[in-house]
Amino acid sequence: MLTKLVDPDQLEDTVLSESHYHNRGHGLSTDEEFVSINKYQIPQKGLSEATTYSILHDNLSLDGNPTLNLASFVNTFSTQQVRELIAENISKNLADADEYPTLVDLAQRDVSILGKLWNADSDEKPTGTATTGSSEAIMLGGLALKKRWQAKRKAEGKDAYRPNIIMGSNAQVALEKFARYFDVEARLIPVSPASDHVLDVSKIEEQVDENTIGIFVILGSTYTGTFENVLKVSDLLDDIQKRKGFDVPIHVDGASGAFVAPFVFPDLKWDFRVKRVHSINTSGHKFGLTTAGLGWIIWRDASYLPQELIFKLRYLGSVEESYNLNFSRPGFQVIHQYYNFIHLGFKGYKSIHSKSLANARILSNSLEKSQYFEVVSNIHRKKGVLTYDKPQIDDNIKIQGKDANEFNEGLPVVAFRLSREFRKQYPNIPQAFISTLLRKQGWIIPNYPLPTSESHTEILRVVVRIELTADLLNRLIKDIIQAVEVLIKAESLYGAASHATAGSAEQRNFLYQLLSSIASNGDDYNEDAKKEHLKHHHSTFKGTC
Numbered sequence: 001m002l003t004k005l006v007d008p009d010q011l012e013d014t015v016l017s018e019s020h021y022h023n024r025g026h027g028l029s030t031d032e033e034f035v036s037i038n039k040y041q042i043p044q045k046g047l048s049e050a051t052t053y054s055i056l057h058d059n060l061s062l063d064g065n066p067t068l069n070l071a072s073f074v075n076t077f078s079t080q081q082v083r084e085l086i087a088e089n090i091s092k093n094l095a096d097a098d099e100y101p102t103l104v105d106l107a108q109r110d111v112s113i114l115g116k117l118w119n120a121d122s123d124e125k126p127t128g129t130a131t132t133g134s135s136e137a138i139m140l141g142g143l144a145l146k147k148r149w150q151a152k153r154k155a156e157g158k159d160a161y162r163p164n165i166i167m168g169s170n171a172q173v174a175l176e177k178f179a180r181y182f183d184v185e186a187r188l189i190p191v192s193p194a195s196d197h198v199l200d201v202s203k204i205e206e207q208v209d210e211n212t213i214g215i216f217v218i219l220g221s222t223y224t225g226t227f228e229n230v231l232k233v234s235d236l237l238d239d240i241q242k243r244k245g246f247d248v249p250i251h252v253d254g255a256s257g258a259f260v261a262p263f264v265f266p267d268l269k270w271d272f273r274v275k276r277v278h279s280i281n282t283s284g285h286k287f288g289l290t291t292a293g294l295g296w297i298i299w300r301d302a303s304y305l306p307q308e309l310i311f312k313l314r315y316l317g318s319v320e321e322s323y324n325l326n327f328s329r330p331g332f333q334v335i336h337q338y339y340n341f342i343h344l345g346f347k348g349y350k351s352i353h354s355k356s357l358a359n360a361r362i363l364s365n366s367l368e369k370s371q372y373f374e375v376v377s378n379i380h381r382k383k384g385v386l387t388y389d390k391p392q393i394d395d396n397i398k399i400q401g402k403d404a405n406e407f408n409e410g411l412p413v414v415a416f417r418l419s420r421e422f423r424k425q426y427p428n429i430p431q432a433f434i435s436t437l438l439r440k441q442g443w444i445i446p447n448y449p450l451p452t453s454e455s456h457t458e459i460l461r462v463v464v465r466i467e468l469t470a471d472l473l474n475r476l477i478k479d480i481i482q483a484v485e486v487l488i489k490a491e492s493l494y495g496a497a498s499h500a501t502a503g504s505a506e507q508r509n510f511l512y513q514l515l516s517s518i519a520s521n522g523d524d525y526n527e528d529a530k531k532e533h534l535k536h537h538h539s540t541f542k543g544t545c
């Protein structure tokens, strides 16, 4: 009988130990043997550099192609010149201020450039730091909110034991991580179609109390790319303060959007122009266009950063202040960031991000025009229009070449799902299978459920980055449509075969589950989607009986 679970590593070991490789003892006859024996332990005697390089090079080339990975916000583009600069500076440690004063100076220039891009007040002194990514930056931002709240509570002679922080349930994991790691209650406001799948401003007030240390507002939801409305949240909090006395600060999680909005949507007020915004984080390695390993956090003024978070280190006769979770870390990303600022300039960033947004609109419109899909994200719709509406599709196409400011603001992200008509006509086709078929062509396009309150809705998501050129975009659209047509064809074969029994609900459900299981690599696919599917089928079943 076949065993259910075969451990491929163990299988390989067994086959090897029976083979002549093993019987030849410890003589390292081939590199393959060497590596398979020493996969998980350090070898006594190492390999030559050339062999080591070639083994690792060959192995790593099996990884996906970063350009076709449309699942990630993280930049994968760099030029020969910048890679040279990186190579020259790869061994510099950002924590070593004594040794690398120029590097430290560049980090300060980056912070100052970002502070100005985010419209810091001229009478305030923006203060910030480089981090390994937005996650570390969010920990620092959250901690500053917590410490300030604690200090205020103590000064008022009140307890400071039960801090809470508010965010939408669409929050990226880093925001919830902050709450859990630093003992702050996370108050997650459920998203809904009515809130456009982001923070529901109408539900904030019921969550605010004297223990609220702040609110995380996300500029660019990871699910749909939609910007949360910082100004509207701020106005509401002003009103709450007037009526109830709670003074709730805002931290903007601009991991993606804080590098898009200043260039493409300069009139949108989400940054330090909004007084309630204490701090902003962003990822240099997303739309800041550096390689992975760089984030930023900036407070609107040095006074918003509690002194107890700052460590003072002596260096070159002066004192270097540091506020980070990490100490040693590579410094080349900071150089890459500065390189981008002075090489691309404002116009360069604006042109790159505008183009990505334009490409995202073309993709959105093509998907809707095909009638197979409806698009959940909104950047291809005229400003103020937030829902899918079939008669609008041709209007959207007519205006698609216009300035990004004519449309809803957001990230160059296309979140889409099978259209209602399609789902009705082909209820046995799981959306996840489209992702599986596209993988065959090299594309990585994830299919996943929206946050808990809407987890019965699954979306496919494409992040449009600088490398998705017009040619690639063309191929992508073709491949997506083709994937759907392959599935329609397969479904029609099944339909013909089961015609005699008219395809009972059980059979149809079996087909859906079979396809879903293959699509999810044998893992149990989204439980909520399964329930929803069963529910749907129950009603059809009753209807046809």
Ligand SMILES: *Cc1c(COP(=O)(O)O)cnc(C)c1O
Residues within 6 Å of the ligand: 073, 132, 133, 134, 135, 136, 172, 173, 174, 175, 218, 220, 221, 222, 253, 255, 256, 283, 294, 295
């Ligand atoms: C990517 C992302 C993060 C985490 O950023 P890293 O730079 O990967 O640590 C946090 N919030 C949002 C909204 C993001 O998109």
